[in-house]
Amino acid sequence: MKIKKLYILLFITGIYATSFAQSWGVHKYELYYGLGGTNLMSDVGSPNDPSKLAWVRIFNTVGAYGNAGLRYNIKPKQYVSANLALGQLYAEDPVEDPDFYTLGRKANSFFTEITLRYEYQIIKEKKKRTVYKILGENRLKNFNIPTYLFIGAGGLLSVGKYSQIDGAYVPSVNYFNFAPVIPYGIGFKTRLTNLSYLNVEVGLRFPLSDKLDNLAQGTHGLLSSDQYQFVTVNYIKKLKSNKKGLPRLKRR
Known part of the structure; x- marks a missing residue:
């Protein structure tokens, strides 16, 4: 009888120890970083047609940027992330171009953006099948691209230089350095290794300001506030949790 009780105790202890180990050893965190491009839709460089809601001109509205962040898996299909972009x-x-409204202005600013985001996975990654299960099957049938949507809130701090195209100085009369911002968009991931992914993300930013370009015209209806977009290519690395539930950044 005593031996039976001992076995039961060892069995319960084993289950508890296993569940505890799994709770802090799983890969709930993701570290990511990457590079991309920005597209600024503001009164500077905007089209004459006020009904036009989006425009891109490579030499007139496009800039470069980099970002890094940490993502946490709170529930199946649900994540939260903190992102820094420069x-x-x-x-x-x-x-x-006569189709574009022009005052002969130029706006060039360096920005720092910090955002917190909620992400929801609309297409979940399929589990990897063994070679025995895919023999005789169409490989395209087992192909999918994990996809997620995101929305959040944060702030944009920018330091700008504003001038006429001919080089004449334009005082920063209307310019505000800081603006609250709402990020939203879509992202795609594809697995590189068991613990890493390649990520492409298309994000739109809605700042609560019409003065990022030192001009407050507001000629485009719902787009009376300046807006900008990011297209980013990220490298993602999954991280294990330590016993305190925090990401473990160093290998052992």
Whole structure:
């Protein structure tokens, strides 16, 4: 009888120890970093047609940036992340194009953006099948791209240089350095190794300001506030949790 009780005690202890180990050893955290491009849709470089809701001109509205962040898996299909982005927001009036409103202005700013985001996975990654299960099956049938949507809140701090295209100085009369911002968009991931992914993300930013370009025209209806977009390519690395539930950054 005593031996039976001992076995039961050892069995319960084993279950508890296993569940405890799994709770802090799993890969709930993801570290990511990458590079991309920005597109600034503001009054500088905007089209004459106020009904046009989006525009991209490579030499007039596009800049470069980099970002890094930490993502945490709170529930199946649900994540939260903290993101830091540094880069350039650029806009220049295309004076040679009659379809674009122009004052001959140029806006070039360096920005720092910090955001917190909620992410929901709309297409979940399929579990890897063994070679025996995929023999005789169409490989495209087992192919999928994990996809997620995100929305959040944060702030944008930018330091800008504003001038006429001919180089004449334009005082920063209307310019505010800080603006609250709402990020939203879509992302795609594909597995590289068991613990890493390649990530492509298309994100839109809605700042609560119409003065990022030192000009407050508000000529585009719902887009009366300046807006900008990110297209990013990230490398993602899954991290284990330590006994306190925090990400373990160093290998042992």
